[in-house]
Amino acid sequence: MRTEELRYMGNGTMSLLREKILDVASDLFQTRGINSTGVDTIVAVAGTTKMTLYKYFRSKEDLILEVLHKGHADFSTWLNQKLNKNTKKPSERLQKLFDFIEEWVTAPDFRGMAFLKASAEFPNEENPVHRLSAEHSKQFKQFLTELAVDAGAKDADSLALQLSILIEGAIQAEQMKRGSGAVKYAKKAAKILIENALEK
Amino acid sequence: MRTEELRYMGNGTMSLLREKILDVASDLFQTRGINSTGVDTIVAVAGTTKMTLYKYFRSKEDLILEVLHKGHADFSTWLNQKLNKNTKKPSERLQKLFDFIEEWVTAPDFRGMAFLKASAEFPNEENPVHRLSAEHSKQFKQFLTELAVDAGAKDADSLALQLSILIEGAIQAEQMKRGSGAVKYAKKAAKILIENALEK
């Protein structure tokens, strides 16, 4: 029973305090920046102490990595559910994707795309935070490639990369200036590119 | 003679040490991040002392703002010269633009787009560094709009915003992983969008 619980928590699940720290850190990292947010601030806002934080996370870098991981997992889950529930035809899913991205970006609690900001704060490609960010970006590209293949695109890799550029560019624009409406224009551009790639 | 020289240096020109500090800071900010780079490191690499740095810049924030300003001015000047020397027809300039962006990005001393990284490190829209970054992004968009108007695009604003999303997205991708070739794909996408917008 004891060992089971330990294993359980080691997996990253369970423990309300641990979840609270992750949520608070995620919010502070996004709104104030990662390097500008100290662990003292995190524990103060989370209503706990440093001892507890360092019981759940070996270091601040570990905490950053877990925040990134959770953010990416949550986003992926949300997006997949949206796609699976609302669209059946593979040819429509690429288009619909941009509707959901827009919904995500225009939500009042949108704080930006975590791995985009993180990679900018840790520019060195050897840095673990940068590497994880690049990995997330790569996974998102692969996800788009699958959608493009299923839709029957001529050059799925090419289309997927173009769409990822559009999406990350639009989100970057929205991080720079909230309410920019960039996703709306990215959607228009995507429509043209998708139609172009689906012509036989 | 004295007052003239003071005014001259106040304008930001002259003084080799000042230039050296700006160059070193620019490089360190891009390669290590802004918040991760202390003024002690900057003066050590530049081969001077803090007293000198604070004689030319009131604060680190002032230095950051000047680095951003110089980076944007240098890029704008370079791009304008390239466009003016190599392309005469307004209808071809939008296409050519992507060739120059690719040339800029694939150069061995490319370190990223300063205002993209800066806005990520200072996410708060009230922050002076973020505001200047947003201003540079806005100016770049306006520059694209002028090119789109001259080219005779149907909806110049829309096309300009789409192209800015493509460019900033591709540069973001290249910052994430050097040699990604993102600009090449952005160029293909741009060609389609431009042709689409130039149809009568």
Added chain:
DNA sequence: TTACGTATATACTAATCTGTATATAAAAAT
């Protein structure tokens, strides 16, 4: 020489940073 402007060297303040040590309170499990 004298005076002045530029830059260096060095030491300092005061705050902040990550991470740890220690002692204790509270609660849950045996």
Added chain:
DNA sequence: ATTTTTATATACAGATTAGTATATACGTAA
């Protein structure tokens, strides 16, 4: 009832941060 676990409170170490104070050296211009 007693052990074990979980979390708190607090203080600390050691490094680093931005920015300043002071004294000095160097070159140039009067």
